[in-house]
Amino acid sequence: MNLLDALKVRDSQGKQFVPDVRAANPVGFRGLPVITDTPCQQGCTECSDCCPTTAIQLQKFSLDLGRCVWCDECVRVCPKDKIAFTAGYRTASRTRDGLLVHEGRGLGPVEASEAIRKIFGRSLKLRSVSAGGCNGCELEINAMANVNFDCGRYGIDIVASPRHADGLILSGPISANMAEALELCYEGMPDPKVVIAVGACAISGGIFEPSPALDRSFLGRFAPDLYVAGCPPHPLSIVNGILDLMGHTDGRW
Amino acid sequence: MSHPNVLLQPLSELETLDFGGFAQRLEDHFARGQRLLSLFGSPSADPADSTPELHAVFVDREQGLIHFRGRRQGTQHYLSLTSEFPSLHCFEREIHEQYGLAMPGHPWLKPIRFEGTNLKRMNDYPFYKLKGKEVHEVGVGPIHAGVIEPGHFRFMCYGETVHHLEIHLGYQHRGAEALLRQASPRKIPPLIESIAGDTAVGYTLGFCRAWEALCGLTVRLEVEAIRSLGLELERVAMHLVGLSGLATDVAFLPGSSTYGRLRTSVINLSMRLCGSRFGRSWFRPGELRFPFNQSHKDDVRKTVQQVQTDIAIINNLFQKSKTVQHRLCTTGTVPTPLAQEIGLVGMAGRASGLSCDLRNELRGGAYAQHPIPLVVESTGDCWARGLIRIHEIDTSLNWIMQLLDTLPEVEAEPPPKAEPRPNCIVVSCEEGWRGEVMHCIQTDADGKVAHYKVQDPSLRNWFGLAQAVKNNAIYDFPICNKSFDLSYCGNDL
Ligand code: SF4
Ligand code: SF4
Numbered sequence: 184m185n186l187l188d189a190l191k192v193r194d195s196q197g198k199q200f201v202p203d204v205r206a207a208n209p210v211g212f213r214g215l216p217v218i219t220d221t222p223c224q225q226g227c228t229e230c231s232d233c234c235p236t237t238a239i240q241l242q243k244f245s246l247d248l249g250r251c252v253w254c255d256e257c258v259r260v261c262p263k264d265k266i267a268f269t270a271g272y273r274t275a276s277r278t279r280d281g282l283l284v285h286e287g288r289g290l291g292p293v294e295a296s297e298a299i300r301k302i303f304g305r306s307l308k309l310r311s312v313s314a315g316g317c318n319g320c321e322l323e324i325n326a327m328a329n330v331n332f333d334c335g336r337y338g339i340d341i342v343a344s345p346r347h348a349d350g351l352i353l354s355g356p357i358s359a360n361m362a363e364a365l366e367l368c369y370e371g372m373p374d375p376k377v378v379i380a381v382g383a384c385a386i387s388g389g390i391f392e393p394s395p396a397l398d399r400s401f402l403g404r405f406a407p408d409l410y411v412a413g414c415p416p417h418p419l420s421i422v423n424g425i426l427d428l429m430g431h432t433d434g435r436w
Numbered sequence: 437m438s439h440p441n442v443l444l445q446p447l448s449e450l451e452t453l454d455f456g457g458f459a460q461r462l463e464d465h466f467a468r469g470q471r472l473l474s475l476f477g478s479p480s481a482d483p484a485d486s487t488p489e490l491h492a493v494f495v496d497r498e499q500g501l502i503h504f505r506g507r508r509q510g511t512q513h514y515l516s517l518t519s520e521f522p523s524l525h526c527f528e529r530e531i532h533e534q535y536g537l538a539m540p541g542h543p544w545l546k547p548i549r550f551e552g553t554n555l556k557r558m559n560d561y562p563f564y565k566l567k568g569k570e571v572h573e574v575g576v577g578p579i580h581a582g583v584i585e586p587g588h589f590r591f592m593c594y595g596e597t598v599h600h601l602e603i604h605l606g607y608q609h610r611g612a613e614a615l616l617r618q619a620s621p622r623k624i625p626p627l628i629e630s631i632a633g634d635t636a637v638g639y640t641l642g643f644c645r646a647w648e649a650l651c652g653l654t655v656r657l658e659v660e661a662i663r664s665l666g667l668e669l670e671r672v673a674m675h676l677v678g679l680s681g682l683a684t685d686v687a688f689l690p691g692s693s694t695y696g697r698l699r700t701s702v703i704n705l706s707m708r709l710c711g712s713r714f715g716r717s718w719f720r721p722g723e724l725r726f727p728f729n730q731s732h733k734d735d736v737r738k739t740v741q742q743v744q745t746d747i748a749i750i751n752n753l754f755q756k757s758k759t760v761q762h763r764l765c766t767t768g769t770v771p772t773p774l775a776q777e778i779g780l781v782g783m784a785g786r787a788s789g790l791s792c793d794l795r796n797e798l799r800g801g802a803y804a805q806h807p808i809p810l811v812v813e814s815t816g817d818c819w820a821r822g823l824i825r826i827h828e829i830d831t832s833l834n835w836i837m838q839l840l841d842t843l844p845e846v847e848a849e850p851p852p853k854a855e856p857r858p859n860c861i862v863v864s865c866e867e868g869w870r871g872e873v874m875h876c877i878q879t880d881a882d883g884k885v886a887h888y889k890v891q892d893p894s895l896r897n898w899f900g901l902a903q904a905v906k907n908n909a910i911y912d913f914p915i916c917n918k919s920f921d922l923s924y925c926g927n928d929l
Contacts, residue, residue: 210708253711312579320633324583
């Protein structure tokens with residue numbers, strides 16, 4: 184009875200997926216920053232003073248993507264246009280230090296893990312845990328699986344049970360009230376398993392870092408295999424980081 | 437020009453009553469049919485006194501916001517008013533948890549979010565017990581099946597029927613209010629945007645207005661218009677998320693994917709306007725960060741028109757579909773009198789027949805020039821909470837198109853010098869997509885933030901969800917939950 188209406192929906196829908204997540208162009212996105220080698224104005228400390236998460240170090244100028252919440256303040260206060268944001272979405276790293284952006288140098292590529300490629304290269308099932316996440320990162324993790332970004336085509340899926348999961352995709356600064364449940368969930372996953380930290384909160388505590396209501400000891404015990412920076416990261420940032428980790432070279436479909 | 441969504445007063449002029457008078461005033465306002473926006477505590481001005489001061493804020497269509505304070509006189513006690521006015525239950529519980537103020541007579545004095553001395557005591561939650569030979573309990577969470585924030589639900593069932601649902605939250609508590617009280621003014625906005633990141637614009641606009649009032653700043657009407665544009669885009673996007681989720685939960689796949697991809701177009705529009713799919717860093721007090729020129733205007737018009745065309749097609753199928761109707765109609769009903777009694781707000785309140793919408797009640801900023809029609813449904817079930825989204829999306833999109841007709845190009849506005857006035861208190865509120873977000877900021881003698889209170893609509897509406905699932909089958913819980921789409925972190929702060 185509703186067949187015609189259903190066909191109309193199909194027709195209006197068209198093709199929605201991003202054909203190649205490796206070569207997408209998120210127009211307008213405030214993404215990967217670049218730092219020029221223009222010398223700073225003598226004695227100026229404006230950007231590091233205004234940064235809400237102390238992401239900027241002036242000595243050997245660097246910007247820590249693991250802390251940055253993309254508030255754009257530093258760009259606005261700088262008298263020398265030293266920092267600029269681009270639409271780049273490759274904001275992931277295998278190591279915490281790898282998230283530092285230096286003068287004239289962006290992030291290196293995410294190296295594939297041979298072990299992860301061998302075991303999970305064709306299928307990686309992730310259990311999402313939000314531990315104090317503001318629903319920004321959670322919505323973007325969800326979006327990664329929607330018809331636009333469609334990570335399922337690469338074998339990446341979000342699953343309901345930790346028992347079915349090959350790894351944890353963590354968002355949020357890890358509230359003390361959630362620390363125990365997070366650990367129980369992680370323990371419930373069969374070995375071997377990966378940990379992926381998504382967003383400034385998960386990586387460093389982000390904007391909530393000074394709060395005594397957090398308990399981040401979990402990450403001291405189980406270091407992430409992948410960090411995806413952003414507040415929140417773009418779904419493209421998450422998908423690409425994971426594809427790199429899995430050793431995918433091609434993103435076309 | 438003052439904005440009706442804000443009320444600034446020097447602390448010395450804030451009407452202050454003793455606890456007895458305070459309770460009486462609350463009753464008077466309720467008797468006059470005025471709507472309570474919030475009841476909250478703040479530390480006593482005397483550091484030796486652990487009894488908090490209490491604040492009540494009411495909304496009145498003519499008078500705007502009404503704010504008064506209660507203070508203990510001598511050995512006075514505060515007597516709980518929840519039995520008389522059930523909608524106060526969450527406020528009194530919060531005050532009790534935050535300040536240890538005794539609430540004699542409160543029927544249900546359980547922690548709201550396990551903060552302060554309750555931190556990390558999640559396992560001590562005193563669940564309600566249902567006794568009987570064949571009753572059983574089902575516990576779900578804190579971690580749920582999907583990608584969703586944590587919270588625990590305990591169902592007391594007889595067979596498949598839920599007789600009582602207890603919602604145990606607090607897992608998301610990050611100490612946001614304490615951070616806001618210590619933050620430098622520059623750090624406040626990114627914190628505000630992270631309290632409930634799905635309502636970043638809704639939260640930020642309220643903060644902007646409060647801060648502007650404190651600093652004596654005003655913004656141009658065009659800037660107000662861009663702010664409301666951001667707010668309505670956020671509403672449309674999150675309503676689309678809700679519809680997509682509802683469709684998924686009733687296994688109606690065309691809705692799930694189509695509403696989902698329409699949301700992508702809307703948030704990508706926000707991204708083209710401000711760099712963030714969530715409108716983060718778009719708005720700051722006294723400032724307009726991103727100019728709005730003809731090409732932006734064309735972009736908004738084109739995107740909105742496309743969404744209008746496509747959503748009509750899927751709405752038609754969604755509303756006609758028997759499976760959707762069957763699952764949503766008469767499921768999870770909160771009838772109007774109950775909604776009124778427990779104080780439902782925002783979209784969920786309007787789905788239960790209440791006409792609570794600050795855009796319509798106070799008509800501030802761009803809504804003065806371009807009034808936005810009130811959308812109300814009467815049945816209060818999951819179907820009504822679905823329909824209200826459909827109609828609010830249409831209303832917001834039409835409103836945006838109307839706004840564009842008169843909106844000129846708007847230049848960026850650099851950040852002004854801002855110095856908050858000392859010894860003042862300001863309350864502001866904004867109708868976010870879920871409902872009203874409130875901020876209250878108090879300054880000390882140096883103009884520094886002495887106290888910051890923030891309130892998400894979810895604080896009040898979670899109890900509505902508990903009521904909605906009563907006498908429903910337990911398998912309908914996911915669609916009831918999705919239909920309310922409440923914020924865990926907004927409640928837990
Ligand atoms: S954009 Fe990032 S680095 Fe710059 S001020 Fe904001 S948080 Fe700091
Ligand atoms: S990183 Fe940003 S978006 Fe993600 S949870 Fe934290 S505040 Fe929210």
